[in-house]
Amino acid sequence: MRLSSQDAAAARPVRNGHQAAVLGHPIGHSKSPALHRAAYELIGFDCSYRAIDVTPEELPGFVRSLRAEPGWAGLSVTMPLKSAMVGQMDRTSELVQVLGVLNTVVVNYDGEGRVSLFGDNTDVAGIVGALRHGGVRDGAPALILGGGGTAAAAAAALAQLNASSATVCLRDPAKAVGVRQVAAHFGLPLEVRSWDETAAAAASAATVISTLPPHGADALASLLADDPVPRAGRVLLDAAYDPWPSGIAGEWHRQGGTVVHGLEMLIYQAVEQVRLFAGERFTDAAAVTNVMCDAVGAPRR
Known part of the structure; x- marks a missing residue:
């Protein structure tokens, strides 16, 4: 078991036989190994990549083991470790300090x-890339479903896209503290509403980002089906990509809206991870993006 560190990828010394991994629990469903392996082969980065199941309780021991073992390039970090991993770092980016969560560890x-x-x-770059690919324009009002770490990243992404405002809907509005803080930091006007108001909020949003787990928005899909509205020109990004299409993605599409597959976010965030892990070997983001698309059956750009 292992882990990784550092932002200044350009300063990474050239080493042979790196290894990298994605950590989470459960992790068997992850598509990150396919994405990273395809990119490493393209750019000639001698680095293995695998999925490792690590629980929050196992994380400190994993990090100690990583520190004692040479050759690590980095780690991708997914649920439920995104918050717990922050305290294991020697340094973090300003973005992590604002969000309180990470998804990438660089080892130096x-x-x-x-x-x-x-x-x-x-994750923020992943959301921005996915939304731009879906045709989202700057200045659009947005809706975020959920209030966890990915929702905080969504707020930061919407700020980068110059969203005019954002609404967050979740079952317990008291849990929106982190999203509120991120929005305030980036100057994004934010309103928090209860889950009962989600359908109404979705009717006026030009962009919707669901950060809920698989099937988490199924009830909303039923509400949208009961009260359909024209959604042409409106974009839904559902971060949950398995199973696909999700209930809400299917209903959004039926009502004429644009649906962005959750894999798009995964691809764009992985491209940035490869940039950090591989350093000077990473020279062509477009080519890396396309081989990643091939690896998971997504259309090339």
């Missing part, structure tokens, strides 16, 4: 082989 070694772990967050 000094001249004497000492390890330094740097935590970063590429």
